[in-house]
Amino acid sequence: MTTMVETMDYDEVVERFDPVLGLEVHVELSTATKMFCGCATTFGAEPNTQVCPTCLGLPGSLPVMNGAAVESAIRIGLALNCQIAPWCRFARKNYFYPDMPKNFQTSQYDEPIAFDGWMDLELPDGETVRVGIERAHMEEDTGKSLHVGGATGRIHGASHSLLDYNRAGVPLIEIVTKPIEGVGARAPEVARAYVTALRDLLRALDVSDVRMDQGSLRCDANVSLRERGVSEFGTRTETKNVNSLRSVERAVRYEMTRQAAVLAGGGEVVQETRHFHEADGSTSPGRVKETAEDYRYFPEPDLVPIAPSEEWIERLRGTLPEKPAERRKRIQQDWQLSDLELRDLLNAGAVEVIASTVDAGATPDEARSWWVSYLAQQANTRGVELAELPISPAQVARVIALVNSGELTNSLAKQVVDGVLAGEGDPDDVVAARGLAVVSDDSALNAAVDEALAAQPDVADKIRGGKVQAAGAIVGAVMKATNNQADAKRVRELILERCS
Amino acid sequence: MSDVTRLTAAELAEKIHTRELTAEQVTQAHLDRIGAVDDFVHTFLHVDTEGALAAARAVDAELDEGRAPRSPLAGVPLALKDVLTTDGVPTTCGSRILEGWVPPYDATVTRRLREAGVVILGKTNMDEFAMGSSTENSAFGPTHNPWDHARVPGGSGGGSSASLAAFEAPLAIGTDTGGSIRQPGAVTGTVGVKPTYGGVSRYGLVAFSSSLDQAGPCARTVLDAALLHEVIGGHDPMDSTSIDAPLPPIVEAARRGASADLSGVRVGVVSEFAGEGYQAGVQRSFEAAVDVLRSLGAEVVEVSCPHFVYALPAYYLINPSECSSNLARFDAMRYGLRVGESGDSSAEDVMRATREAGFGAEVKRRIMLGTFALSSGYYDAYYGQAQKVRTLVTRDFDAAFDKADVLVSPTTPTTAFKIGERVDDPMAMYRADLCTVPANLAGNAAISVPSGLSDEDGLPVGLQVMAPALADDRLYRVGAAYEVARDRASGGSLVYRVPELRESGA
Numbered sequence A: 001m002t003t004m005v006e007t008m009d010y011d012e013v014v015e016r017f018d019p020v021l022g023l024e025v026h027v028e029l030s031t032a033t034k035m036f037c038g039c040a041t042t043f044g045a046e047p048n049t050q051v052c053p054t055c056l057g058l059p060g061s062l063p064v065m066n067g068a069a070v071e072s073a074i075r076i077g078l079a080l081n082c083q084i085a086p087w088c089r090f091a092r093k094n095y096f097y098p099d100m101p102k103n104f105q106t107s108q109y110d111e112p113i114a115f116d117g118w119m120d121l122e123l124p125d126g127e128t129v130r131v132g133i134e135r136a137h138m139e140e141d142t143g144k145s146l147h148v149g150g151a152t153g154r155i156h157g158a159s160h161s162l163l164d165y166n167r168a169g170v171p172l173i174e175i176v177t178k179p180i181e182g183v184g185a186r187a188p189e190v191a192r193a194y195v196t197a198l199r200d201l202l203r204a205l206d207v208s209d210v211r212m213d214q215g216s217l218r219c220d221a222n223v224s225l226r227e228r229g230v231s232e233f234g235t236r237t238e239t240k241n242v243n244s245l246r247s248v249e250r251a252v253r254y255e256m257t258r259q260a261a262v263l264a265g266g267g268e269v270v271q272e273t274r275h276f277h278e279a280d281g282s283t284s285p286g287r288v289k290e291t292a293e294d295y296r297y298f299p300e301p302d303l304v305p306i307a308p309s310e311e312w313i314e315r316l317r318g319t320l321p322e323k324p325a326e327r328r329k330r331i332q333q334d335w336q337l338s339d340l341e342l343r344d345l346l347n348a349g350a351v352e353v354i355a356s357t358v359d360a361g362a363t364p365d366e367a368r369s370w371w372v373s374y375l376a377q378q379a380n381t382r383g384v385e386l387a388e389l390p391i392s393p394a395q396v397a398r399v400i401a402l403v404n405s406g407e408l409t410n411s412l413a414k415q416v417v418d419g420v421l422a423g424e425g426d427p428d429d430v431v432a433a434r435g436l437a438v439v440s441d442d443s444a445l446n447a448a449v450d451e452a453l454a455a456q457p458d459v460a461d462k463i464r465g466g467k468v469q470a471a472g473a474i475v476g477a478v479m480k481a482t483n484n485q486a487d488a489k490r491v492r493e494l495i496l497e498r499c500s
Numbered sequence B: 001m002s003d004v005t006r007l008t009a010a011e012l013a014e015k016i017h018t019r020e021l022t023a024e025q026v027t028q029a030h031l032d033r034i035g036a037v038d039d040f041v042h043t044f045l046h047v048d049t050e051g052a053l054a055a056a057r058a059v060d061a062e063l064d065e066g067r068a069p070r071s072p073l074a075g076v077p078l079a080l081k082d083v084l085t086t087d088g089v090p091t092t093c094g095s096r097i098l099e100g101w102v103p104p105y106d107a108t109v110t111r112r113l114r115e116a117g118v119v120i121l122g123k124t125n126m127d128e129f130a131m132g133s134s135t136e137n138s139a140f141g142p143t144h145n146p147w148d149h150a151r152v153p154g155g156s157g158g159g160s161s162a163s164l165a166a167f168e169a170p171l172a173i174g175t176d177t178g179g180s181i182r183q184p185g186a187v188t189g190t191v192g193v194k195p196t197y198g199g200v201s202r203y204g205l206v207a208f209s210s211s212l213d214q215a216g217p218c219a220r221t222v223l224d225a226a227l228l229h230e231v232i233g234g235h236d237p238m239d240s241t242s243i244d245a246p247l248p249p250i251v252e253a254a255r256r257g258a259s260a261d262l263s264g265v266r267v268g269v270v271s272e273f274a275g276e277g278y279q280a281g282v283q284r285s286f287e288a289a290v291d292v293l294r295s296l297g298a299e300v301v302e303v304s305c306p307h308f309v310y311a312l313p314a315y316y317l318i319n320p321s322e323c324s325s326n327l328a329r330f331d332a333m334r335y336g337l338r339v340g341e342s343g344d345s346s347a348e349d350v351m352r353a354t355r356e357a358g359f360g361a362e363v364k365r366r367i368m369l370g371t372f373a374l375s376s377g378y379y380d381a382y383y384g385q386a387q388k389v390r391t392l393v394t395r396d397f398d399a400a401f402d403k404a405d406v407l408v409s410p411t412t413p414t415t416a417f418k419i420g421e422r423v424d425d426p427m428a429m430y431r432a433d434l435c436t437v438p439a440n441l442a443g444n445a446a447i448s449v450p451s452g453l454s455d456e457d458g459l460p461v462g463l464q465v466m467a468p469a470l471a472d473d474r475l476y477r478v479g480a481a482y483e484v485a486r487d488r489a490s491g492g493s494l495v496y497r498v499p500e501l502r503e504s505g506a
Ligand SMILES: [Zn+2]
Pocket: A034, A037, A038, A039, A050, A051, A052, A053, A054, A055, A056, A169
């Protein structure tokens, strides 16, 4: 279906057209409870176990605002250099959909809690771009539909659908940029850099898990083209739920080449929602709506207005993390990095994960060596950013701690990391489940040493004869026999003791 | 009819607490009465015999152990409007779309009643989702007015008020969005109070129009209403719009009012509530009531609230708008009725078919009105304008309360009309709320107290007393004083003049 779509060569696109971007990012807050009820928000729980009358929209139930979510929203607004509304309300966005229990979403409409801000991004070559922030507003997430029996997993063609309301009512912040203009050929790169910088900022604020793979950070990319030199905007498309940083860049780039081909062919870009396809990097039109949606917004009568006091806002301002630029300067000093080393780490997307690993107890060198070598390989193989790997900095710090305490060897540690990446749980769970602890029991090791020496009597003789370097073969055999769970240094000591 | 069912809630409580009667005897007497007359009046949609007797026995056990009563109303039975959720007991809101739904949770009002040891007899009939002024819009058939079987008991809470006049219960809970407690109170000769908005929790009250809905007490005397108000009222963290302040001293005000001295109280007569559309007998009853208030020492002044004439049209934009959104959740996906399911029907098909089959005509009318009023391009002209009127009505009240401590009017322009008389004329039906909607729009408190029988048709008339928000106590003081004077003049409580009802099977 997508192969028939014509695209224009990218160099030609940027020669003839000027792209305008608008990025809408939905962030799930990591509050303990939902936006309007006391239900837990844990990701991955059994379906419909984190629900109550309010988030199920049962008749008679009422919402009560989560103060922690409002606090997060204000901190995000402040970190994005926004104004904080002295008075604002929620509204109801009315439309029917089975995964929305009330058939309206409680959201902010024309009274966002934060508006008119900006964020500076640094591109890989060091150039800085300022992106304007239109608004950041609060809303509740919907439930999830699982469509069973269709070929595509979409509702079309499915025999039935299953509904999970665990996510219904989870607090979301939607952050909308002002139109990003004048970035020309760098538009895809800027889009990616924006989402990356936003993700890092949200992580530093500690308000969200910001996991694109789990949907706690979701990006919709609006793209339009206009002829160079023209000031009014072209017709835009909105590409939904682009689920990785790389995809953000690819989706913007694809839409630019597709729209350029349409325009160059004398056609008109259709204003529509499009879906991004991870496999080939293309987009395709979403469901065509016969009529324009009319959400019939009106102020939510079940909630009272939010009127954050000046003192509260200032107190929250005091809790903001360092600004990214200052933070980098400090990290460079603390970690004793050259400018080039820092830039490499930044471009590898490693600075924040290393910093978080250090915060969780590792030394900068230990953290760095894991993230830029073994974990970088894993990210590369999977085609994701370091931060998108399904292992957290805290988990990496735990692995490092296990190595330092002698409970894991370096090679065992890698197996533990593999286990975490495979979704087997925390490092300690993987150690227990896979039985990966170091064999530190000397009698067990001695037995293995004796066995290896007996199996290779000629080598044993050489060692006894003073050819210490021959011990390597026995060490290898012992390590093999213990599934690499022995400490090789200790094995070597035991072999030499036995042969002396 | 046993004498027990003729007693007031305060009298019953006293007899139960002094062990002259058991709560179980009292409950059984009312269940027997329901069994005898409810086929005739049809005030109940569901009678919870087992639950009521169990609750009564629990109260008896505590009292027999010598423990203090859980509340001044412990052991007294009550009829609950079927719009408040009851854990384990069906809640239909008078609608097919909720037929068979058993909520998994109690409304805050329900919970407070249970905690106070009030015995919930069952759930009362109502206009579907509280939309109506006659209880004819119930999907389960109309309720009949105990004063005249051919007439409506008012609405939407006709079941609750009629159950009091039929002596099936001494207390009831209603909800009032535009008059649904007060207007049924007026036309059944009983007392009904719409508390200050936010004074009684809405948690578990199935929403019709969230910014207007308010649950409140219904009783045969002002003191009984006050006792009930204190049980159900007060701040609830589950309702964000609930007022976080102590209730005013309501019962104290009712007791003080019983001394029938209103010297120093300024009573404002709203001049807009008279004239065309007001039944002459209602008007005369109202004027006589004002004379009584004056005779009790009140200073009567005339006040003008010029924007009250716009209150009804504004109300009929705001309530359908909120209703269209609140009732969207009834879509067959999670609970309630589900029709139109076949092999190839989509979720949308099932939603459409269920809503078509499950909602009655009046509910559909309001959903359509509200959907239209909120549509982009019309929002400002309708919903937006109505909100402006709401502000103006509130200002009218503020100005009037500068001149008067309470305002008075007839509760509703006519006495009970005949069943079927207004079903094809929604505008005539809506006019029943003419005098009651301003208090809902402004969120202040109001009571309807029986003011006698209309001289032309012998049917009950109500006197409405309105007080500023948070000053619910004034309603009770003035209402109780008026009640004492009226009973003194007419030789006893009006409600005992209700005709003997036809009993079935007895
Ligand atoms: Zn919940």
